[in-house]
Amino acid sequence: MHPDIKSYNEKQEQQDQEICMLLANTIDRELAEAESKIWHAHPVWFLDGNPIVGYSKQKPGWRLMFWSGASFDEEKLDTVGKKFKDASIFYNHVGQIITADLKRWLRLAREIQWDYQNIVKNKGKLNRLK
Numbered sequence: 001m002h003p004d005i006k007s008y009n010e011k012q013e014q015q016d017q018e019i020c021m022l023l024a025n026t027i028d029r030e031l032a033e034a035e036s037k038i039w040h041a042h043p044v045w046f047l048d049g050n051p052i053v054g055y056s057k058q059k060p061g062w063r064l065m066f067w068s069g070a071s072f073d074e075e076k077l078d079t080v081g082k083k084f085k086d087a088s089i090f091y092n093h094v095g096q097i098i099t100a101d102l103k104r105w106l107r108l109a110r111e112i113q114w115d116y117q118n119i120v121k122n123k124g125k126l127n128r129l130k
Helices: 003-010 014-030 099-111
Strands: 035-039 042-047 050-058 061-066 087-091
Touching: 003 014, 003 035, 003 042, 014 035, 014 042, 014 050, 014 061, 014 099, 050 099, 061 099
Parallel strands: none
Antiparallel strands: 035 042, 042 050, 050 061, 061 087
């Protein structure tokens, strides 16, 4: 686990630490080739410079976000906006995390990607990479 992400997780309350550690460890294991870092104050994993998955604390709980998740066609992932291709799920305790779902979503995150890395260069237009 990236030291900055480990430090981020350890700064959370105990119940939140459990959620963060399970998410981070699973993501690290399933996306071993990904680069991870704190980006915009939250843990994010990248493949070839493109953001893939990350998590952050929000009012409804811990938001696990997949940048290309709207294209996964997964009922449990919530798609809010129409402009971008992200989708999320919220967790409030570690028991809510179904690791089989998480692993499937991480596999899909590797297989289905929209080009967020070049969104500014492409004047806000998202292009499908995979």
